[in-house]
Amino acid sequence: MKLRRIRLENVRRFSEPVEIGPLSDGVSLLCEPNEAGKSTLFDALHALFFQRHTGWPKEVQGLQPRSGGKVAVGCEMEIDGVSWRLRKQWQKGSGGEARLWRDGALEAQGDAVEDWLHARITGAQGGPAGLLWVRQGRVRVDVDKRDKAASAEEQDARRDLLTAISGAMDDVTGGERMDRALSDVTAELAALETKRGAKAGGAWAEAEASVAHWDARREELRAQVAMFREALDEMRRTGVDLAALEDEGAEAERRRKLAEAAMALEAARRHADRVAGAEATARLARRELEAGTQALARDRAARADLAEATEAEARLAAATEAAGARADSGASAIAEAERAAALAGESARAAEDRLNAARKRAAAMAAADTRARLSVQLDRADAAEDARIAAAARAAQGPDARRLAEVEGLLQRRDAQRALRAAAAPTVTFEGAPDGAVTLDGQPLEPGQAVSLSTHAEIGLAGLGRLRIAVPETGGSALAEAEAALRRALSEGDWPDIEALRRAARAAADAANEAEAQRRTREALAPDGIAALREALARLPQPISADEEEEFQDLADLEAAADAARAEAEAGEQAAARARAAGEAARIAAAEAAAELRAARSRLETARRAVAELPDPPTDLEAREAALAEAEAVHDALLAEAPDLEATEARHARLLSMAEQRQRQIATLRETRARLRERIDQGGEAGLEEALAEAETRAEDARAGLDRILFERDTLRCLRDALQEARSEARDAYFAPVARELRPLLADLWGEAELEWSEDTLLPVALRRRGAEEPLDILSGGTQEQIAFLVRLAFARLLARAGRPAPLILDDALVYSDDDRIEKMFDALHRAAGDIQILVLSCRQRAFTRLGAPQVRFEPV
DSSP: OEEEEEEEESBTTBOSOEEEOOOOSSEEEEEOOTTSSHHHHHHHHHHHHHSOTTSOOHHHHTTSOTTOOOEEEEEEEEETTEEEEEEEEEETTEEEEEEEEETTEEEEETHHHHHHHIIIIITTTTOHHHHTEEOTTOOSSSOOTTOHHHHHHHHHHHHHHHHHHHOOGGGGSOOHHHHHHHHHHHHHHHHHEETTEEOTTSHHHHHHHHHHHHHHHHHHHHHHHHHHHHHHHHHHHHHHHHHHHTOHHHHHHHHHHHHHHHHHHHHHHHHHHHHHHHHHHHHHHHHHHHHHHHHHHHHHHHHHHHHHHHHHHHHHHHHHHHHHHHHHHHHHHHHHHHHHHHHHHHHHHHHHHHHHHHHHHHHHHHTHHHHHHHHHHHHHHHHHHHHHHHHHHHHHHSOOHHHHHHHHHHHHHHHHHHHHHHHHSOEEEBOSOSSSOEEETTEEOOBTOEEEOOSOEEEEETTTEEEEEOOOOSSHHHHHHHHHHHHHHHHHTTOSSHHHHHHHHHHHHHHHHHHHHHHHHHHHHOTTOHHHHHHHHHHSOOOOOHHHHHTOOOHHHHHHHHHHHHHHHHHHHHHHHHHHHHHHHHHHHHHHHHHHHHHHHHHHHHHHHHHHHOOOOOOOHHHHHHHHHHHHHHHHHHHHHOOOHHHHHHHHHHHHHHHHHHHHHHHHHHHHHHHHHHHHHHHHHHTHHHHHHHHHHHHHHHHHHHHHHHHHHHHHHHHHHHHHHHHHHHHGGGGHHHHHHHHHHHHHHHSSEEEEEOTTTOSEEEEEETTEEEEGGGSOHHHHHHHHHHHHHHHHHHHHHTTOOOOEEEESOOTTOOHHHHHHHHHHHHHHTTTSOEEEEESOTTGGGGGOOOBOOOEEO
């Protein structure tokens, strides 16, 4: 099977139909950014081949977009040189749809499509989705172990493939004698161990339990003996420490030092209080001096402000009177200039009216020809539009090309069913003279002519009688369905036969062509539309009467008169504007002068009140300065004699803490001594030394018993491994085909390297390189990914060589490969592309430019 084109309709982000293709025989690359729809394509293709159309499974639910609706997926593929097209559609709450076409003709529908898929693709190949289709994020070879059904189905596919290539499995796994020997050894080992270790209840487990018990008992007694000896040592140390703390001479010395520290602390605190009092006295003297200085400065500033405000008020009063006189003179000039401008404006408007009337009559006379031309053009455009509407209505009533194609397809289907029925029907041929003695349904049979018998027939034999033939119907239901579908399609449009439908389609097409021709005619006559043509006609001046034509005056004389009047009016308006500007400036200046005068008077009044409210200025600033100097001298003298209060407090606190700590230590040591005495008394009564000696002897006996059982276990393991090695030599031939396919691919990456295979899962479990065997689970993510990739390439090539090619689809594979490894993997892809079709889906646009494969993209349908 080779995919040629894939189509998605209403699938996740693709609410509108999209498709990718055509897909070539070798490697094709779909390289798009994240969330562009690559994994959506993978999941949709998986649903197309492996989800039935009749259900609503969670895999299909995950494909439905937020807007809901039907989910549809289709593809075109090639199998053994035959072109097939497959389409499935799912919808929640109602039955889905499945259709299959072969070379353009409908081959199957519904459950027949599912049966075809199982027989030709999914069943025959064991389902390639897990074996060859690598989903995003899968870096392991095996499928998800939680999906047991998929794992078993994939394992069966691998087993069927390898068995068909290598030979029967039973012929390469060894004889019955080896099986019995292996069974006996395995049974004896099973009595001792499991895959996880010693078997519960077995001899090995019991021996280990005995060893563990006596080892633990010995260690417990050793710990108790050690604790008993440590308790004796600690008892001696506690007595020494307690005697040192309870010494009377040392205690008297500590009390004397604490009393001296308390007296020194009290003296330091009293001196600190005197320093604080002297500092407060100096601070008060400083505040009184600052207050007197500030009061004197405020008095001087208020009197200076009063003198300045009085002078400003007198100056601004004179300026305000002069500005008022200029404003009155400007108002008179404005009135005179505006009267002159009004008279000139009336004269200009009268001249303009006479000129406009003359221009209107001239324009109406000049537009007469344009009006006639536009009227004819509008009538022709209206006629073309009416004809277009009528033709479009006729075209809409007939069948369109899609409907005709559908009915033609139904006709072809009916004719094909008739041909199939005729081909399957028996024939009768008359050999003899053409004398008319032999007839078929009343008509003479011509000699040598083969006639098909598709229904009941009657052969007449002159002189002998008649021969009735009953032919069983073959394919009758398919032919009846095709004929019924054709009749329904024709009856929907009241067409008596296919020729009537064709005539109606041709008539609709002719009407559509006529509508298009009338549209082009209308656009040629009215490029901007009929409404724009009507507006252009309406904008033309109305025609004038013969009397108005006779009254036409010379436009040049009227324009000259109007220009002179306009010039006079503009001059008058300019004079008035200048007068208004001068008057406005004088008015603004008068207003500003009045405002400044009001502000000056307000300031003068404020200054007078401020001077009246001032208190008498201070006169004792020198005495205040002397008092401040004396207070600062006293404070400095006390500060110089002050002891270090912080150091005194620290020493007193340290000595006090030492006394308290001594009392706590004495209490703790007395409590510890009592506890140790009790522990020593208990240890002496228990006989710990004798119990320890007995536990050591029992532990050695248990260890010897365990060693005997381990020797037996190791002997059985060696025997089992030898038997398995002998059988594995025979089984190596079973994996030889896939090993041959993998050998050149592995050599490109790791030189001399091979894979170790599991006989249970038929999958690799370890990589052997440089003489060492490494389980796959401990390899890096990149190496596991590359091995999984190469194994799928090998199985894909085996499928192709077995005559069952299937496409290999990789969704964001090789995400953990470095630059060097990824180029080697690209080489492996191209090496395998000669036998199989490969579709690579990736978001790593820069990395996959080196793949060198033709790119496909999502294209709207």
